[in-house]
Amino acid sequence: MTTVAARPSLATRLTALTKIVELGPGRLEPKLLAEASTLLTRAGERLKLSSEHTVVALAGGTGSGKSSLFNALSGLELSPTGVRRPTTARTxxxxxxxxxxxxxxxxxxxxxxxxxSRSSALDKGESQLHGLILLDLPDHDSIRALTDSEADRLIGVADLVVWVLDPQKYADASTHRRYVTELAGHDAVTVFALNxxxxxxxxxxxxxxxxxxxxxxxxxxxxxxVVxxxxxxxxxxxxxxxxxxxxxxxxxxxxxxxxxxxHRLEQRIAQTMPVGEALSAPSTVDDARRLxxxxxxCDAVGVPAVGEAMENVYAERSMSWVGWPYPRWISKLRPNPLKALRLQDVADEIRGIASGTVSAQSAExxxxxxxxADGLSSEMxxxxxxxxxxxARSQAAKLPKALTDDLSEVAPRLDRVxxxxxxxxxxxYTLVAGFVLGAAWLVTGLLSAGQAPLGIQLLGDTAALPWVGLMMASVLGLxxxxxxxxxxxxxxxxxxERERLEREMRRRVSAIAETTVVEPVERELxxxxxxxxxxRALAG
Structure with a gap:
């Protein structure tokens, strides 16, 4: 029952470690990632094998009496023991x-x-050991590199390790430095036999x-x-x-x-990247940061300036069509404000957003x-x-040109009337013609009253002159x-028109920002x- 309850928790933690290994390259030390991958491989292989057997390894240094203890536990002379220099060459x-x-x-x-195999009559009274695989490992401090490597490998994969220590070398630095300190947290699966x-x-x-x-x-x-x-x-x-x-x-x-x-691997990873530092980090780009x-x-590419320029051009161009002609004719005697403002062509203005001050705009x-990026990563x-x-900067080099090219398509048609x-x-102009006609009538009437031909006399009828003056005043007022x-x-x-232009430009800027900046950032988040x-799942 205990095993069944424990497996889902272990499976969840192994799944979490798999995800860490997947996302770890470039962020975790290669050595740590290699150990995590090795652990995942070993865990997967071990869990597929017999759960009814427990692998117990007897490990120890030369002369600790490990093989003798192995024979005593098994009740048989299975592992050879030496006299001059006891050493186990093979497991x-x-x-x-x-x-x-x-x-x-x-x-x-x-x-x-x-x-x-202990599956004979010798096992009477030892049924409690059924399922035990007892290993007598090579001496971990052997001068033979082959056996030393085999001992390290099996110490790492054994389900339970019994360290056999002798009274003279029980504090041996070789054992404690290389193995014991690495087994902190393994209390439940480590036993020390003071032989x-x-x-x-x-x-x-x-x-x-x-x-x-x-x-x-x-x-x-x-x-x-300790036994x-x-x-x-x-x-x-x-x-x-x-x-x-x-x-x-x-x-x-x-x-x-x-x-x-x-647990030990999780602690080592947590020392490198503490979980607490990431608790307040956002997992997405919020609307306020997008805006x-x-x-x-928009400020970097001059959207407000372009909108203002377009509004000025729209207003100034209209005066050649809808302004009262007399003031317009008089204004021609003054310098052209369009030339002073250099706003003759808004399309060129927009297409020239990044020209002339490219470095400044790129910097913006x-x-x-x-x-x-700084706002999102401050807690990371x-x-x-x-x-x-x-x-965030992965496509920043392309961003100014992309903005300029796209916004150039929004340039309004300045020839549209x-x-x-x-x-x-x-x-x-009809009113202008009426005013001119009234003026002619008034002048003619004043200059030729009663002395002109009949047609001129009609125009010069002094009785109609007040009405002509009233008409002229009405025309001017109208x-x-x-x-x-x-x-x-x-x-x-x-x-x-300015609002429409700026709204369309903002929409395009927002779309470009979403594709080139926000999406890569959100993937990283x-x-x-x-x-x-x-x-957190690995930590349990």
């Missing part, structure tokens, strides 16, 4: 219950001639056990399990066998070993992009901050009023969020 395995263990032994790379206890008095043994416990705690083993043993007298062998039997009967050692390995980027890019674009780890900045401009111009009304309508139209979600 020996004793299996209690061989059925289903062959694939696991193959995975452990145990040679056939070094496999032994050759027959060489010590009761007081000496008690003192050594206390000293060894203290040493192990200082090295990170919070709850060390004094003697392969010669058999002292403590049954106690060690009971510890091993408990692990075998629970069928949990393999899971616990993987969980301990995951801020669009505003900054870069600043806008950088401001977005430096590695992720750099990665996000790179994503609204119909009402033409109609109003016809009306105003013309002035139409000019004022036209100016108001033109200004309103110019304002609407998703990676960041996924990575730290996996980190």
């Amino acid at each position: 020996h395995a004793c299996v209690w219950g061989l059925e289903g263990a062959t694939p696991l032994l193959d995975w452990l790379q145990i040679q056939w001639r070094h496999r032994f 050759q206890a027959d060489r010590l008095s009761a007081e000496e043994l008690a003192e050594l056990v206390i000293d060894l416990n203290d040493l192990l705690r200082r090295e990170g083993v919070e709850h060390p399990s 004094p043993t003697s392969a010669i007298t058999g002292r403590g062998v049954d106690s060690l066998k009971s510890v091993i039997a408990a692990a075998v009967s629970r069928r949990r050692a393999a899971i616990q070993k993987l969980e301990a390995d995951l 801020g980027l669009t505003d900054a890019l 674009v870069v600043n806008a992009v950088q401001a977005l 780890h430096p590695v992720w901050r750099s990665s996000l900045n790179h994503a 609204p119909v009402w401009w033409r109609l109003l111009k016809m009306w105003q 013309g002035a009023l139409s000019g004022i009304a036209a100016r108001n309508f033109v200004e309103l139209g110019a304002s609407k 998703v990676r960041h969020h996924t990575f730290y979600t996996a980190m």
